[in-house]
Structures are given as structure tokens and as C-alpha cells.
Amino acid sequence: MIEILNSLRPKDRREISQGDFNRLLTGVLGAGLLVLAALGGAIVWLAVKTNDYNDWVDHTYIAQQRILAFMESVERAETARRGYLLTPTPVQQAAYRSSRSAVAIALYQLAETTLDNPAERASINRIKPLLAWKTKVNDESVALVAAGRREQAILAFPAEQALQPLLGIRAVTDEMLAEEHRLLVQRLEKEKGAIRLLIYVGLAAALLLSALSLISILAMRRFAEDLTRAQTALRSLNQTLEQRVEDRTVDLTRANQEIQRFAYIVSHDLRSPLVNVMGFTSELEESMKPLRALVRWVEQRDAEGRLPEQVKQAVDADIPEAISFIRASTRKMDGLIGAILKLSREGRRVLHPERLPMEALVEALLTTVKHRVDEIGGEALIQSPLPDLVSDRLAVEQVLGNLIDNAVKYHSPKRPLRIAVSGAEANGRVVFEVADNGRGIDPKDHERIFELFRRSGVQSQPGEGIGLAHVRALVHRLGGVITCTSALDQGAVFRLSLPRVLVPSEGLSA
Amino acid sequence: MSEQQPVTIVMIEDDEGHARLIERNIRRAGISNLIRHCTDGTSALEFLFNGPDGPLMNGPALVLLDLNLPDMSGIDILARIKAEPAMKRMPVVVLTTTDDKTEIQRCYDLGCNVYITKPVNYESFADAIRQLGLFLSVIQVPEGSV
Numbered sequence: 235m236i237e238i239l240n241s242l243r244p245k246d247r248r249e250i251s252q253g254d255f256n257r258l259l260t261g262v263l264g265a266g267l268l269v270l271a272a273l274g275g276a277i278v279w280l281a282v283k284t285n286d287y288n289d290w291v292d293h294t295y296i297a298q299q300r301i302l303a304f305m306e307s308v309e310r311a312e313t314a315r316r317g318y319l320l321t322p323t324p325v326q327q328a329a330y331r332s333s334r335s336a337v338a339i340a341l342y343q344l345a346e347t348t349l350d351n352p353a354e355r356a357s358i359n360r361i362k363p364l365l366a367w368k369t370k371v372n373d374e375s376v377a378l379v380a381a382g383r384r385e386q387a388i389l390a391f392p393a394e395q396a397l398q399p400l401l402g403i404r405a406v407t408d409e410m411l412a413e414e415h416r417l418l419v420q421r422l423e424k425e426k427g428a429i430r431l432l433i434y435v436g437l438a439a440a441l442l443l444s445a446l447s448l449i450s451i452l453a454m455r456r457f458a459e460d461l462t463r464a465q466t467a468l469r470s471l472n473q474t475l476e477q478r479v480e481d482r483t484v485d486l487t488r489a490n491q492e493i494q495r496f497a498y499i500v501s502h503d504l505r506s507p508l509v510n511v512m513g514f515t516s517e518l519e520e521s522m523k524p525l526r527a528l529v530r531w532v533e534q535r536d537a538e539g540r541l542p543e544q545v546k547q548a549v550d551a552d553i554p555e556a557i558s559f560i561r562a563s564t565r566k567m568d569g570l571i572g573a574i575l576k577l578s579r580e581g582r583r584v585l586h587p588e589r590l591p592m593e594a595l596v597e598a599l600l601t602t603v604k605h606r607v608d609e610i611g612g613e614a615l616i617q618s619p620l621p622d623l624v625s626d627r628l629a630v631e632q633v634l635g636n637l638i639d640n641a642v643k644y645h646s647p648k649r650p651l652r653i654a655v656s657g658a659e660a661n662g663r664v665v666f667e668v669a670d671n672g673r674g675i676d677p678k679d680h681e682r683i684f685e686l687f688r689r690s691g692v693q694s695q696p697g698e699g700i701g702l703a704h705v706r707a708l709v710h711r712l713g714g715v716i717t718c719t720s721a722l723d724q725g726a727v728f729r730l731s732l733p734r735v736l737v738p739s740e741g742l743s744a
Numbered sequence: 745m746s747e748q749q750p751v752t753i754v755m756i757e758d759d760e761g762h763a764r765l766i767e768r769n770i771r772r773a774g775i776s777n778l779i780r781h782c783t784d785g786t787s788a789l790e791f792l793f794n795g796p797d798g799p800l801m802n803g804p805a806l807v808l809l810d811l812n813l814p815d816m817s818g819i820d821i822l823a824r825i826k827a828e829p830a831m832k833r834m835p836v837v838v839l840t841t842t843d844d845k846t847e848i849q850r851c852y853d854l855g856c857n858v859y860i861t862k863p864v865n866y867e868s869f870a871d872a873i874r875q876l877g878l879f880l881s882v883i884q885v886p887e888g889s890v
Contacts, residue, residue, distance in 0.1 A: 502812060502841055502842060503812075505841040505862075506759055506762070506812070506841055507759075507761075509759075509761070509762055509765070509841065509862050510759065510761030510762060510765070513761065513762075513765040514765070517765070517768065575844075579844060
């Protein structure tokens with residue numbers, strides 16, 4: 235029952251039913267159980283009591299029996315005496331003697347049985363002198379016969395007061411019987427009452443038990459229904475959630491594709507005019523050749539110096555300078571456009587997840603920077619073990635390679651370079667860390683460094699601000715996150731969190 | 745018996761600057777063939793398929809094709825040319841700014857003969873055009889007179 239109650243109290247499933255109902259149910263069942271326990275106690279108590287009453291009834295029967303047995307023994311003793319008076323044989327004498335002792339025994343037993351009843355005890359006390367008297371009269375009469383004075387004994391018979399004590403005893407025993415009868419009726423009544431009560435209490439207990447069982451069953455059904463309802467709700471919620479995630483993914487994929495397409499078109503369309511700028515700059519340069527030759531030709535024949543200085547200045551210095559600036563700018567622009575194109579192309583590349591033995595992969599990456607690390611003076615090492623993962627090899631290589639390259643590139647001249655690549659696995663994801671002791675990154679630039687064409691710190695190294703933007707784009711495509719922890723001159727830690735198993739999304743790889 | 749017909753160069757290029765640069769370099773490479781310039785896909789297709797002096801009616805031609813056209817993709821034009829039995833042997837040189845591998849692959853799959861990326865680096869661009877000039881002199885096979 236307690237177990238059922240416990241199971242009905244779903245502490246950890248509060249969401250399936252209202253707390254008020256639970257509290258009410260617990261209260262009702264608890265109270266019911268308390269009452270039931272009380273009823274059980276009452277039943278046991280009543281059973282004991284009934285048994286008691288039963289014992290007393292038995293006792294009364296025994297007492298009645300013993301009263302009758304005593305009376306019988308007294309009557310038998312009287313009969314034996316009279317028999318001896320009529321036929322004074324030794325047999326009759328012996329019969330008298332035995333009946334005499336039987337009376338004593340019967341009285342003793344009766345006294346023993348009625349010890350509990352003061353009224354009966356008083357009656358016994360009244361019997362005792364009467365019996366003594368009677369016994370004395372009997373003994374005298376028997377003694378006379380034994381002494382051969384039988385006639386005297388017979389003559390004395392009518393006169394003797396032998397009948398008087400006998401009648402007294404009879405009266406008292408009748409009283410006793412009446413008393414025992416009264417007691418019997420009383421005790422039977424009590425016993426019946428107890429049994430009746432027992433039946434009522436038992437009935438009440440049975441009813442209560444049924445009621446409690448019914449409540450329990452109803453409650454269980456209710457909980458089961460709630461549970462089913464909750465499960466159904468949960469299932470449908472899950473389905474809509476999946477649907478929503480799917481929708482979002484489609485949106486995201488579309489947005490991503492749009493960005494890729496945009497980057498592709500922009501870089502394409504930007505490149506087109508650039509071809510012209512560059513081409514016609516070359517044409518200009520080409521055209522400058524005859525022009526310069528003309529100036530030289532005129533110079534040689536111009537003894538008076540009529541050729542204006544500005545013409546020579548323009549042909550020899552200004553125009554070549556302008557052209558060289560145009561070239562430098564277009565080259566730079568070409569580089570930037572190329573970077574955008576590369577990013578957009580990387581976004582369109584189909585990912586091929588495969589099992590990557592990371593220690594070997596990182597080892598190979600470290601080998602490619604080994605000579606540079608040796609030149610600078612320092613070490614680059616793996617903190618084994620690195621967890622393996624299933625992902626796109628090229629992308630992972632590019633990401634880690636870029637991070638390692640950066641660590642080498644932005645080392646601090648103040649101390650020997652130290653690069654450590656470590657990894658750990660947790661909750662279906664793997665986290666790799668590329669830590670260095672280089673020049674570090676100002677915390678305000680931690681987001682900026684991942685943006686395209688943005689760089690941070692002293693611009694002492696060549697670069698276009700593409701590497702980390704590329705890294706982040708790749709990491710996002712791999713379903714990962716990349717963060718940076720660093721402070722100026724404190725080294726940097728790039729933390730890369732990737733799903734342990736890459737599930738290629740069709741939309742993103744389209 | 746076979747009268748050598750000069751190859752007409754059909755240049756489909758929307759960017760006037762590029763067209764001019766290409767033409768100059770072709771001329772500089774010593775190629776004097778007639779250059780027919782179309783600035784969009786529609787007029788190019790019109791000329792190729794219906795032009796009275798187009799390659800269908802007249803002698804051999806070579807197509808210089810830019811992929812980024814305002815009204816359609818050069819790839820569509822390439823597909824149309826290669827699907828036309830009378831023109832499918834006509835050499836098509838794709839000239840574009842993309843060096844995207846999949847796009848190059850697609851052009852070759854469709855039957856493009858040469859794929860040249862328009863480089864910003866002008867010297868190599870001129871080089872490519874000069875090589876194209878060599879190519880042009882090699883393919884002067886009179887197809888129409890067979």
C-alpha cells in the first residue's frame with residue numbers, strides 16, 4: 235500500500251499533473267491509510283476482547299458445572315450415609331468414606347473456580363460451615379452404625395438436624411447457579427456485542443480499503459492519462475521543433491548560399507573593371523614608349539632649350555609614377571578580390587567527412603613550419619593524446635595550419651617560441667587548442683581579427699587580413715566555434731570546438 | 745579547288761574595354777582576321793544562327809566567348825553552339841575572369857576548345873592573346889569548302 239502511495243506521488247513528474255491535485259490526493263490517501271491502520275488495530279483489539287469474553291463464558295460454564303458437581307457429591311454422600319444406615323456393610327461404609335472426600339475435592343475445585351467472583355466467594359464461605367455441620371452429623375450417624383448402635387442411629391434420623399444443613403447448602407448452591415447464570419447471560423451478551431462490533435469494524439475496514447483502492451486506481455489512471463497526454467504533447471512538440479529547426483536550417487542555408495553567390499558575383503564584377511584598368515594602364519605604358527622617344531629626339535635637337543621642363547617632368551617622372559601607383563593599387567585590389575573569391579569558393583566546396591587521425595595530421599602541419607620555428611628558435615609540439623574526429627580533412631588542415639602559421643608568424647622576439655597543440659573530447663564535441671607564447675592580441679581586437687581584411691597590432695608581418703576570416707568561415711561550415719583568449723604580450727590561445735562527427739548538410743555544401 | 749577562306753573571329757564580350765584590349769592584342773600579335781564584336785548574348789546568337797554573314801551562311805569562324813553577359817550566361821551560348829551540328833566543330837575560346845575549377849570543367853565538358861582566364865596581370869593577358877593568335881593561324885582550315 236505504501237508503495238502504491240509512493241508511486242502515486244510523482245515528485246519528479248510534477249509537470250504531468252497539477253500540484254494541488256497531488257497534494258489533495260496524498261492527503262486523502264494518507265488520512266485513509268491512518269484510519270485503516272486504526273481499524274486494523276481495533277479489529278485486533280476486538281478479537282482479543284472477544285476471545286477474552288469467550289474465555290469468561292467458558293469459565294462460567296465450568297463454574298456452573300463445578301457447582302452442580304459439588305451438589306451432586308453432597309447428595310451422593312447423603313445417599314451413601316443413608317445406604318449405610320439401611321445396610322451396614324463395609325462396602326457401604328467405604329462408599330460413604332469416598333463420597334465424603336469427593337465432597338471436599340468438589341468444594342475445593344469450586345472454590346478455586348469462583349475465586350474471581352466475590353459474591354460466589356461469599357457463598358462458598360457460607361457453604362463451608364453448613365458443610366462442616368452436615369459432615370459432622372453424617373460422621374456421627376456413620377460412627378453409631380459402625381459401633382453397632384444402628385437402631386440408635388436410625389432412631390436419631392428423624393430428629394437429627396441433618397437435613398437442615400443440606401437444605402442450606404442446596405439454597406446456597408441454587409443462589410450460586412443463579413449468579414453464574416446471570417454472569418453467563420451477561421458475558422454472552424458482551425461476547426455477542428464484541429463480535430458484532432468486530433463485524434462492523436471489519437466491514438468498515440473492507441469498505442475503506444475498497445475506497446482507497448478505488449481512489450488509487452483512479453489516481454493511477456489519471457496519472458497514466460496525464461503521462462500519455464504529456465508524451466503526446468512532447469512528441470508533437472518535438473516534431474514541430476524538428477520542423478522549425480529544418481526551416482531555420484533551410485533559411486540559413488539559403489542565406490549562406492546567397493552570401494556565397496553575392497561574394498562570387500561581386501568579386502567577379504569587381505574583377506572585370508580591374509582588367510580594364512590594368513590593361514589600359516599597360517596600354518598607356520606602351521604608348522609612353524614612343525612619346526618618351528619623341529621627347530629624347532626633341533631634346534637632342536633642342537639646343538635652345540625650347541622644350542618646356544614640364545613636358546620632360548611629365549614624361550620622365552609624373553606619368554611613370556602615376557602608372558606605378560595605379561599598378562600597385564590594382565594589384566592590391568586584385569589580391570583582395572581574390573581573397574573574397576577564395577572564401578566564397580571555399581563556402582561552395584563539398585565537404586567530405588572522413589576519420590581524421592589528428593595526431594598524425596597535426597604532426598604533418600608542424601613539420602611544414604619546422605624550419606621556420608628552428609630559424610626563430612623555439613619548439614612546436616603536440617600534447618598527446620589528441621582526440622580523433624570525423625570531419626573534412628582539407629578544412630581541418632587549413633584551419634589548424636592557419637592557426638599554427640599565425641603562431642609562428644606572430645612570435646615574440648623577447649622569448650623562444652613555444653607552440654602547443656592540445657585536445658580534449660566532451661559531450662560529442664572535440665576541442666583543440668593552439669597555444670603560443672607570442673606577442674598576443676589586444677582583447678578589444680578578439681572579434682575583429684576574425685573579420686575579413688582586418689588585422690590587429692603592429693603591422694610588421696605581410697598579410698591581407700584573410701587568414702582568420704577564412705578560418706572562421708571554415709569552422710562555421712564544419713559546425714564549429716572558434717574563440718580566442720589572449721592579452722598583449724601574453725601569448726594567445728585559439729580554442730576550436732568541432733562536432734566529433736561532422737554531418738554534412740546538403741544545403742551548405744551545394 | 746579549295747579556296748582558302750579567312751576565319752572570322754566572333755567576339756562575344758559585353759565589356760567594351762575588354763573587347764578593345766583583346767582586339768588590340770590580337771592585332772599586335774599580327775592577326776588581321778575580321779573581328780565581329782557582339783556585346784550581348786541575344787545579338788550574338790542572332791548573328792551566329794541567322795546572320796547573313798554569320799558562320800552558318802559563311803565560312804569558318806572562331807568564337808571568343810565571355811561567360812558573364814548581361815542577358816545570359818556564356819555557358820548557354822556555348823551549349824547552343826555545340827548542340828548545332830553545323831557549328832559544333834567551330835572552335836570556341838572561353839575568355840573570362842573566373843578561374844573557378846568547376847566552371848572551367850563545365851566549359852570543357854560542353855566542348856569549349858580553350859579556356860583562358862582574363863588575368864589582371866596585363867603581361868600574361870597579352871601573352872595569352874598572342875598564343876591565341878598562334879592557335880588562330882593553325883586552325884585556318886576551310887570547313888565551308890569541303
